[in-house]
Amino acid sequence: MKILNILLILISFIYKIKGEIDCVTHSNDPSCVNYEYPIFNIRVDINRLCSSMPYMPICSIQKSCKQVRSSNGTCDEFSILGDSCTHDMPGMSGCNNFKKLCSKDSVIKQCSRIQSIKNLPKTMDIFSSIKSICNDMAMDGCEKCTKLSPSCAVLPIYSSLCLQMEGMSQCSNWTKMCSPSGNLLNLPISSGICI
């Protein structure tokens, strides 16, 4: 116990001498402008989100980006994390660091480079659209979404339903997400989602 305490004091002492600031908790500090949140941590956060809610859109997006070997723009993993944490599920613990890093008064440039998927609907809104579509009409894919479970990857399933039945009123958010004025339609991951 004593040795551990001494070690901790020593570590914090060295830390102070180096004058380094923890940019996650002090994202408004001018010295943090060029701070980059490590890719390892980004992946830990995404994994945390996707192991508790594997059906969320960002989990499918991450998979698609891997498949098409894209890692920039909207497929940059920090942008993927942002899709969940600024918009879909900011309350989840996997978003704690992101919310600090990119808080309102953050100076970190990495936050301003984020490219979000435009008009990406929220997990719960997509799920209720799926339920409503499947209630109106039994279609392929509905069997995976009798409840919100890992088998119900909401984004690809909603998309496949709407690709079959574009005219359904419950597909209005899909139409918006995939409209030519958005960005998803022209991304390499649009196949199976918009086209």
Ligand SMILES: *[C@@H]1O[C@H](CO)[C@@H](O)[C@H](O)[C@H]1NC(C)=O
């Ligand atoms: C990502 O990289 C590819 C290949 O280098 C390039 O064609 C594309 O324009 C880039 N996309 C963005 C959004 O920067």
Ligand SMILES: *[C@@H]1O[C@H](CO)[C@@H](O)[C@H](O)[C@H]1NC(C)=O
């Ligand atoms: C579309 O998304 C909005 C929020 O972005 C939501 O309020 C609305 O209920 C959704 N519409 C449908 C038909 O699911």
